[in-house]
Amino acid sequence: MLTDRQKEVLKIIVLEYIKLAKPVGSNLICDTLKCSSATVRSEMAALEELGLLEKTHTSSGRVPSEKGYRYYVDNLMELKKMSAEDMLKLQIIFRNNQLQFNDCVAESLRLISEMTNYTSIKLGTASHNNTLKEISVVPLNNDSLIVIVVTNMGYVEHKNITLPNVDIEDVKKTVNLINNMIVGTPIDEISQKLEYEIKPIIGNYVEEHEKLYNAFYNVFSNFTSKNIDIVGKKNILKHKEFDNIEKVSRILDKLEDENMVNLVDDIKGNNNDINIYIGKENNLDEDVTIIETDYKTPQEDGKIVVVGPKRMEYDRVVSLLEFIKENIEK
Amino acid sequence: MLTDRQKEVLKIIVLEYIKLAKPVGSNLICDTLKCSSATVRSEMAALEELGLLEKTHTSSGRVPSEKGYRYYVDNLMELKKMSAEDMLKLQIIFRNNQLQFNDCVAESLRLISEMTNYTSIKLGTASHNNTLKEISVVPLNNDSLIVIVVTNMGYVEHKNITLPNVDIEDVKKTVNLINNMIVGTPIDEISQKLEYEIKPIIGNYVEEHEKLYNAFYNVFSNFTSKNIDIVGKKNILKHKEFDNIEKVSRILDKLEDENMVNLVDDIKGNNNDINIYIGKENNLDEDVTIIETDYKTPQEDGKIVVVGPKRMEYDRVVSLLEFIKENIEK
DNA sequence: ATTAGCACTGTGAAAAAATGAGTGCTAGGA
DNA sequence: TCCTAGCACTCATTTTTTCACAGTGCTAAT
Numbered sequence: 001m002l003t004d005r006q007k008e009v010l011k012i013i014v015l016e017y018i019k020l021a022k023p024v025g026s027n028l029i030c031d032t033l034k035c036s037s038a039t040v041r042s043e044m045a046a047l048e049e050l051g052l053l054e055k056t057h058t059s060s061g062r063v064p065s066e067k068g069y070r071y072y073v074d075n076l077m078e079l080k081k082m083s084a085e086d087m088l089k090l091q092i093i094f095r096n097n098q099l100q101f102n103d104c105v106a107e108s109l110r111l112i113s114e115m116t117n118y119t120s121i122k123l124g125t126a127s128h129n130n131t132l133k134e135i136s137v138v139p140l141n142n143d144s145l146i147v148i149v150v151t152n153m154g155y156v157e158h159k160n161i162t163l164p165n166v167d168i169e170d171v172k173k174t175v176n177l178i179n180n181m182i183v184g185t186p187i188d189e190i191s192q193k194l195e196y197e198i199k200p201i202i203g204n205y206v207e208e209h210e211k212l213y214n215a216f217y218n219v220f221s222n223f224t225s226k227n228i229d230i231v232g233k234k235n236i237l238k239h240k241e242f243d244n245i246e247k248v249s250r251i252l253d254k255l256e257d258e259n260m261v262n263l264v265d266d267i268k269g270n271n272n273d274i275n276i277y278i279g280k281e282n283n284l285d286e287d288v289t290i291i292e293t294d295y296k297t298p299q300e301d302g303k304i305v306v307v308g309p310k311r312m313e314y315d316r317v318v319s320l321l322e323f324i325k326e327n328i329e330k
Numbered sequence: 331m332l333t334d335r336q337k338e339v340l341k342i343i344v345l346e347y348i349k350l351a352k353p354v355g356s357n358l359i360c361d362t363l364k365c366s367s368a369t370v371r372s373e374m375a376a377l378e379e380l381g382l383l384e385k386t387h388t389s390s391g392r393v394p395s396e397k398g399y400r401y402y403v404d405n406l407m408e409l410k411k412m413s414a415e416d417m418l419k420l421q422i423i424f425r426n427n428q429l430q431f432n433d434c435v436a437e438s439l440r441l442i443s444e445m446t447n448y449t450s451i452k453l454g455t456a457s458h459n460n461t462l463k464e465i466s467v468v469p470l471n472n473d474s475l476i477v478i479v480v481t482n483m484g485y486v487e488h489k490n491i492t493l494p495n496v497d498i499e500d501v502k503k504t505v506n507l508i509n510n511m512i513v514g515t516p517i518d519e520i521s522q523k524l525e526y527e528i529k530p531i532i533g534n535y536v537e538e539h540e541k542l543y544n545a546f547y548n549v550f551s552n553f554t555s556k557n558i559d560i561v562g563k564k565n566i567l568k569h570k571e572f573d574n575i576e577k578v579s580r581i582l583d584k585l586e587d588e589n590m591v592n593l594v595d596d597i598k599g600n601n602n603d604i605n606i607y608i609g610k611e612n613n614l615d616e617d618v619t620i621i622e623t624d625y626k627t628p629q630e631d632g633k634i635v636v637v638g639p640k641r642m643e644y645d646r647v648v649s650l651l652e653f654i655k656e657n658i659e660k
Numbered sequence: 661a662t663t664a665g666c667a668c669t670g671t672g673a674a675a676a677a678a679t680g681a682g683t684g685c686t687a688g689g690a
Numbered sequence: 691t692c693c694t695a696g697c698a699c700t701c702a703t704t705t706t707t708t709c710a711c712a713g714t715g716c717t718a719a720t
Contacts, residue, residue, distance in 0.1 A: 023681095045683095060682065
């Protein structure tokens with residue numbers, strides 16, 4: 001258990017280090033704390049003992065350790081109100097009724113990245129609420145056609161398929177069959193439904209049923225329903241802890257290639273909160289912090305994620321995310 | 331006019347500098363040239379006089395100037411055959427009949443970037459050959475619906491529109507009107523055709539014609555028909571001439587934001603060749619070279635662009651682009 | 661025309677020195 | 691018992707010095 005003064009010292013060090021990125025010395029603190037630097041030093045030594053602070057070398061000032069940030073986030077951080085300016089800019093986006101849901105989120109991400117110089121990400125998945133509304137087919141020429149899939153929430157996906165030597169009438173019959181039998185099915189159950197309900201009977205109606213069935217099965221099994229949006233990747237370059245090209249490349253690679261399946265081990269579960277993963281707590285890089293929150297809307301469930309250096313403006317990002325989450329969900 | 335030996339010297343310096351990125355000294359050259367370093371030095375001095383070479387400081391080796399690269403590209407470069415390996419990898423892509431045109435190009439870009447460590451870009455525009463094939467509408471709920479536009483070449487675009495208090499029958503009538511009257515119109519002429527042929531008569535068929543007309547006009551006027559694909563942006567980081575974060579950011583910004591409208595002043599016009607814009611010859615950055623070529627396919631016209639440092643492997647990139655252009659166009 | 665020879669130049673790396681911010685520890689005072 | 695002034699010490703950083711060397715330009719001889 002920390003004394004009040006220790007908490008104060010830790011907090012000042014964290015905030016100061018976030019601001020200036022330089023190890024914080026005892027002098028800087030004794031002013032605000034109304035005691036001598038020697039006193040502060042002994043407190044700092046105690047905090048170091050506890051693993052909350054670190055030195056970069058024997059006679060340097062202190063830097064928060066991972067554990068230190070964690071303590072700050074859990075116990076010391078005050079959620080300050082968003083600045084009027086931040087607030088205003090965001091409200092403009094959400095008040096704009098012209099914008100569709102997706103554009104709205106995209107705009108917010110852009111704004112977060114611009115305001116904070118961090119990287120922001122949306123990971124959306126069409127929610128279970130999405131059901132098949134209609135499929136339609138446009139024949140292009142003899143052997144290729146476009147299949148268009150629409151869900152009730154307005155997701156649209158299309159795919160070009162090639163079906164040499166198949167009667168267009170057969171295609172139409174298949175489409176009708178699907179539209180009659182599986183419209184209304186949640187998109188994540190369509191593959192099953194095709195397998196169990198269409199496959200057994202399609203032969204009764206259609207000549208080349210094997211080819212056709214496979215083609216359509218393909219269309220649905222690839223229905224992405226994932227919606228990923230990354231903004232401000234190059235902001236990573238702006239922070240001095242990422243001056244190393246190797247490291248930056250590695251991080252960018254992970255952001256792009258992995259599709260961010262497991263940026264974090266989701267220990268905290270799908271709760272309704274804002275989760276913070278500091279350094280080794282996430283799987284991206286031990287020098288970054290990831291702050292994220294889930295959202296649920298009728299159309300889409302997902303996460304809004306902000307990635308930045310460990311010395312991130314935690315309070316600011318948290319309040320931004322809270323605001324956005326709240327506004328998205330209505 | 332350069333003597334043969336001067337050409338030889340210039341060529342060696344360009345190639346060597348491309349390979350090692352270090353100023354080239356006279357010793358390195360006199361081996362290959364079978365003459366003394368002193369002789370080479372006087373040739374180098376002559377080339378410097380002509381503005382084809384530069385020194386980084388008084389007693390340094392020589393580096394090609396912009397003009398030097400230009401001379402090399404125009405007069406000295408030999409188009410070497412693609413390496414068997416490069417060739418093979420590319421052929422695998424183009425032989426794969428599974429892949430649609432777009433995926434094919436995307437794959438090639440990826441490969442170029444991977445093989446060369448440069449950034450590659452496709453700027454495509456649906457060609458004039460694209461005509462409207464069909465539009466269709468899926469109503470989602472009372473006041474919003476999805477309009478889907480398909481061209482004969484297989485481009486699909488969809489848009490969510492909100493139309494409160496409009497009779498669904500009216501929507502259908504409008505769709506029929508469009509499908510009857512302007513299917514077959516090149517997409518870049520649709521806006522006009524709507525204005526001159528639909529607008530005057532739509533009132534005869536449909537109640538809320540103004541709202542509806544505007545909504546559909548909107549859909550078509552925003553039909554992007556642009557198709558931009560950038561691969562390997564972060565390769566820029568790999569070249570030592572871009573160690574400066576400011577510069578890298580600036581370049582990346584231009585690549586992203588400007589949509590690359592005017593990477594180059596298209597002085598060379600839309601010819602059928604491979605065009606090279608070295609340093610100040612392009613508008614991106616004075617330290618980069620842009621190599622680009624046009625392509626025309628039934629579906630799409632566009633450019634394939636490669637961006638790299640001035641000391642780019644010109645010959646290799648040119649042969650890659652030639653190969654790709656050729657393969658795309660069939 | 662070419663080249664060997666030589667003095668000279670600027671870079672870059674390494675070593676040495678100077679600076680200074682910050683520490684830990686101690687001993688005396690509230 | 692807690693606080694603080696004082697002091698010696700440490701280490702990163704910056705500046706200065708030194709040194710080797712890669713490369714040049716020029717000249718005089720071939």
